Amino acid sequence: GAVVSQHPSRVICKSGTSVKIECRSLDFQATTMFWYRQFPKQSLMLMATSNEGSKATYEQGVEKDKFLINHASLTLSTLTVTSAHPEDSSFYICSAKRALGETQYFGPGTRLLVL
Amino acid sequence: DAKTTQPTSMDCAEGRAANLPCNHSTISGNEYVYWYRQIHSQGPQYIIHGLKNNETNEMASLIITEDRKSSTLILPHATLRDTAVYYCFVRVGRLGVNRDDKIIFGKGTRLHILP
Numbered sequence: 320g321a322v323v324s325q326h327p328s329r330v331i332c333k334s335g336t337s338v339k340i341e342c343r344s345l346d347f348q349a350t351t352m353f354w355y356r357q358f359p360k361q362s363l364m365l366m367a368t369s370n371e372g373s374k375a376t377y378e379q380g381v382e383k384d385k386f387l388i389n390h391a392s393l394t395l396s397t398l399t400v401t402s403a404h405p406e407d408s409s410f411y412i413c414s415a416k417r418a419l420g421e422t423q424y425f426g427p428g429t430r431l432l433v434l
Numbered sequence: 435d436a437k438t439t440q441p442t443s444m445d446c447a448e449g450r451a452a453n454l455p456c457n458h459s460t461i462s463g464n465e466y467v468y469w470y471r472q473i474h475s476q477g478p479q480y481i482i483h484g485l486k487n488n489e490t491n492e493m494a495s496l497i498i499t500e501d502r503k504s505s506t507l508i509l510p511h512a513t514l515r516d517t518a519v520y521y522c523f524v525r526v527g528r529l530g531v532n533r534d535d536k537i538i539f540g541k542g543t544r545l546h547i548l549p
Contacts, residue, residue, distance in 0.1 A: 323477075353536055362519075363478070363539040412477045414537070422468070423537060425477035 321347050323415050325426035332403055333434055340398045340429045342413030348393035349415035353423065354386075357410040369396045403433040438522045443544040452509040454543050456522030459503040464526055467498060467505045471518040472542075478521065481507065517547045 322345040355363040375388035387399040446452040469481040495508040521542040
């Protein structure tokens, strides 16, 4: 099957610090990865689309300078939350799509708590 | 992508078949029907997809009407572990694969399996 992992699964940080979340496709190459955010009792909200080797495309209302996305290889994308604040506390989920396929596979999510 | 509508919530007795409907009356000829689910505090999980023929895998069956305007996801013997939010999407398939296509999550159907 297609497995997507995320690291860390859970992180607590102080306000003002930066946090990096990794998303890896373990058994396939993904030219496209997606980053979502989910607040309690809400649906997933797409933040950005990340294509390997090019700049990410951000959804409207998502600050690209605050949520830095790097997709340097076909198996790894990173999301860095810069100068995190308590309102950035959320469940962050990535997904990855095979180069020639259609189905997206999701990671297990990273729960971020900013104190 | 065509829009889908799903009931907000459903109940199903444990051991019985859970039938989750989805309406996609504006579906195009090259759009597949996809189903995912999200168990609490986990990333979404791919279940099944199909174009026009009924499909079955180890998790579920997908029944698509002849006019393709609606579909039903069937979990044949629901267990408590099937309690989740189920999402139905329609998306362009492989022949029309768009590298930047993305899943925009609606509210889905919250399925409660009753013991």
